[in-house]
Amino acid sequence: MGRLQAWFAERVPVTGDQFRELTNEPVPNHLKRWWFCLGGTPAYLFLVQIVTGILLAFYYQATPASAYESIRYITHEVNYGWYFRSLHKWAATFMIAAVILHQMRVYFTAAYRRPREINWVIGMCLLMAALMTGFTGYSLVFEQLSYWGATVASNLSDAVPIVGPIAKQMLLGGEEYNEHTLSRFYIVHAAILPASMILLLIVHITLIRLHGVTELRFADEPADKPGHFNFFPEHLYTEIIVGLVLMILLSALATILPAELGPKADPQTTPEVIKPEWFFYVSFRWLKMFSLTFAVLSTGFIVGAMFVWPWIDSLLMRVTKSRDISVYIGIAATILLIGLTIVEAVLEH
C-alpha cells in the first residue's frame, strides 16, 4: 500500500471490498430492458434540471417588473442562454413523462405490493413534487399563459376545504397574484421542492436497495439463465447509455424546437385561448366539465386514493378474489387520462 493510499485509508476507513459489498446490489435481469430503467431516467433528468437551473439562476430575476425581461435576456442575449433554457424546458417535460411512465410500470407490475407500500407513497410524493416544480417553473416566465395558469391554479386551492385558502395565501403572498408572488414561486421552485425531492430520493433509493428490486421473470427466458447481474458496472453502463441518448435527444429538441417566449403577462386581459402545460391538461378539462367544488374534491379524492393504493389494492383483492383487479382499473384510468389530455389538446375551449 502506497503512502498516499495509506493516508487516505486512515481517514476514510472503508476498503474497496466493503464498498463493493455495500453498493453492488444484484440487479434482476429484467432491468436489462430499457423501459424498466424509467426510475433512473427521471433521476438523471433531475440532475440535468439542477445543473441547467443553476445556470439560469445566474440571470433570472424574480420580480414582476424584471422577470419577463430577464428571460428575454437569457433567451436572446446571453451566450447559449437559449440552449440552456430550452434544455431546462425539455428536460422538465421528459422528467414528468418519465416519472408518470415509471409510476405506470410500477403500478401495472404491482411492484407496490407488500412490503414496498411505503416506497410507493414516497414515489407519489415525488410525483406531486415534480408536478409542483413544473407548475412553479412555468409560472416564473411571467408570460400571458404562465401568469393566467398561475392565477387559475392558485384560485383552485380556495375550493379545498379548510387548508385551501391558507395554502393560497402562503403561495401567492396575498389574496391574489401580487408583487410578492413571483419570489415565492421562485423559492419554492428552486429551493424548497428540489431539496425535498433530494431527501425523498435518498429515502426512495435506500428502500429500493433494502428491499431489492421486484423480481420479474419473463416467459421466454430459459430457466437456467442467471437471474441477476451486477449493479457495477453493468447496470451503471445501461444508465449512462440512457443518459447519453437522452442528452442527444434533449439537445436536438432544444435546437429544433427551442423554448419560446409568449407575450408578457397582462393581469387585466386573459388570452382568448388559454392552456396549461400538457401534464395539467387532464385537470384543466376536468374543471371545464364539472363544478369547481366537485372538480377539486374529486381530484383530491383520486390523488388521495393513489397515495394509499397499495392498501386499496389489497382490500380489492380480498373482496373480488382477483389478483388483476388493479390492472383493469389502471387500464380504465389510463384511457381516461389519455382521452381527456387529447380532448383538451384538440379543442380550443
Add this chain to the structure above:
Amino acid sequence: MAESQHDHDKESSSTPTDIDDDGSRRDFLTTASTVAMAGGLIAGYGPLAAMAGRYLYPAKDHNDAWQYVAIVDEITREESLIYQSPSGARVVIARQGDGNTAGDFVALSNVCPHLGCSVHWEPQNARFFCPCHNGAFDATGKATLGPPAQANQSLKQFPLQVVGNQLYILAPLVSIVEAEPRSNMARCSHAVREA
C-alpha cells in the same frame, strides 16, 4: 475502598423486589426526562416555527381605496360607464334604480368568480365570456353557462358609495405591472358594451 466494598455488598444483597423498584424508578426517570426533553424542544422550537409561519403568512395590504367615478345624475339607465382603476382593473358601472343612493348603482368586476380569469364582453352573443373554462354571464353579471352557472356564481360587485352627488368606488390602487395608459372612463350607450 471500604465504602465502595460496602456498597457492593449492599447491592449484591438486594432482594428481587428492590431490583424491580430500582428498575421501575429508572424507567420512570428515563420516561420523565424524555418527556421533559421533548417538552423543552417543543417549547423552544415551537414558537420559532409559529413565528416563521406567521412571517410567511402575508400581512394585510391596503391596496384598495375609494376613488371618484362620476356625478350620479350623469349615469342613466341607458348609458353605463366603463371605469378603469389606477391598477388597470376595468369595472362596468350601471344604474339599476331611479334614486341616487349607492344601491341604485352596480359596479361589475371583470374577474371571473370561478378561478379568477378576466371576462370580456362579446357583443355578438350579448354576454361576458371567460376563456379559461367557458363561463358566460349575462349583462347583469349573472352566470348563464359553464362552471360558474353550475355553482350559481355571479360577477363580483365592487362596493360603491355616494357622497353628496358624487359616486365613489372602492377599487385597487396598484397592480403588479403598470396599467396601460388609457382614459380612466368611457361611456357606453349599451349597459355593458366595452369602450
